[in-house]
Amino acid sequence: MTELSWLGMGLIYIILIIPIILNRILGLKISRNLLQTVIHMSLQLILIGYYLEVLFRLNNVWLNIGWLLVMMLIANITTLKRAHLGIARMLPGQFIAIGISFLTVLFYFLLVALRLSPWYDAAYLVTIGGMLLGGIMRGNVVALERFYSALQQRNREFMAMQLLGATPKEACKPFFVESMQAALMPHLANMATVGIVSLPGMMTGQMISGGSPLIAIRYQVAIMVTMFVAMELSSFLSIKFSIRKAFDERGNLKTDL
Amino acid sequence: MLQINNITVVRNDTVLLQNINLLLPHGGKAVITGPSGSGKSSLLAVINGTLSPLAGQVFCNGIEVKPENLSKLRQFLAMIEQEPVLAAEKVDEALLLPFNFRLNSQLPKPDRKELENVLTEFDLPVHILNQLCSELSGGEKQRIAVARIKLLHRQVILADEATSALDDRYCEEVLNYLLTPELTVLAVSHDPRLIERFPVILKVKDHTLQQCGDRI
DSSP states (O other): OOOOOHHHHHHHHHTTHHHHHHHHHHTOTTHHHHHHHHHHHHHHHHHHHHHHHHHHHHOOHHHHHHHHHHHHHHHHHHHHHHTTOOHHHHHHHHHHHHHHHHHHHHHIIIIIISOOSSTTOHHHHHHHHHHHHHHHHHHHHHHHHHHHHHHHHTHHHHHHHHHTTOOHHHHHHHHHHHHHHHHHHHHHHHHHHBTTTBOOHHHHHHHHTTOOHHHHHHHHHHHHHHHHHHHHHHHHHHHHHHHHHHBOTTSOBOTTO | OEEEEEEEEEETTEEEEEEEEEEEOTTOEEEEEOOTTSSHHHHHHHHHTSSOOSEEEEEETTEEOSGGGHHHHTTTEEEEOSSOOOOSSBHHHHHHGGGGSGGGTTSOOOOHHHHHHHHHHTTOOGGGGGSBGGGSOHHHHHHHHHHHHHHTTOSEEEEESSSTTSOHHHHHHHHHHHTOTTOEEEEEOOOHHHHTTOSEEEEEETTEEEEEEEOO
């Protein structure tokens, strides 16, 4: 196995000179932002790297569960922020929605498929958990954002259905279906092309560190399928739980979401 | 029956209408005119329950308009807007849409024959049933929206500029429906073709409703 040294990682930064020169020629003012982001990302990952080293070494059940909860909380807050929804109002429902879908699917993967022992092994719990949460977050942002922006833009349609006798819930249905579709289609497309167009990070990582491609693909299949299940379940529950807080008693979409 | 008692309508902190009183008996028809922005549409929103009034009460067929009564209310109240929203892809789906809602589940779902009859009544060709709603003209959309309300057998109709965008011929068909004796209709309109056929004409002036001509 060939290892990427710290020096090697440092050498990677030099190649940033290409976009910086190109930005200058084009008058594209993103170089400062690019450098800041690269520094931010590097520091964040270095910290996480050391943190995970410790986490893996201690492999303490409470520490691992605690970290899982922190990851869930950050995923929740990020989702609500990106979907432009009020954190104070929506967080409890979202936390439960993501919690149910994430934990069900994660532990099905770890305990039924992988038969992990001990069940809280950080190297699996945190890594696979992180991948699933990333997918859930991407899906939920699209689902919630689409749902509420469609309700705002097509509010007359929503109100017209209510005046024809629909409850707010019934009048939401077409918007619900559309936003779920928007959230899930990218992952479906991704599943169809995986391995041919691009090798996913997890597979690549396993193979670089000497793993057999045949083991890597088994993980990849498992991750792809569980991620789809988690994404569909969580976007469904997230919208469902958010609906309870989204309308006033007269069926109007609240303006301060 | 529609009864409005001392209603005050406020939108964006501005008083639009103050102490409005109105009694429309079963089968009564009245039209409200007045400058745009004077609160006519907001009054309809108060009656259909989507806007809460600052003060006063509205009763519709004896039921008070308030949040907990909205589903009861919408079993007999309907709204026709100037630019109707059909909320479906195809025309037949649009006509049948309300029958999917639980509130309307006790109504018999109209069969093909019934759909064709109601289309003919509004001078629409039968083959329009398979057309996409997005391909319809404004006049066609409006008549389909009205036909849909007719299929639901609603008794109290709020009509917001329901005929303003229609040609004379189609305006006549919608008017004929609105003037059905058993319907109670409160219209908001600038359309002289509608105003001259309505027995009671009310005008918004100085935040109140004033009766212009009573031709009953």
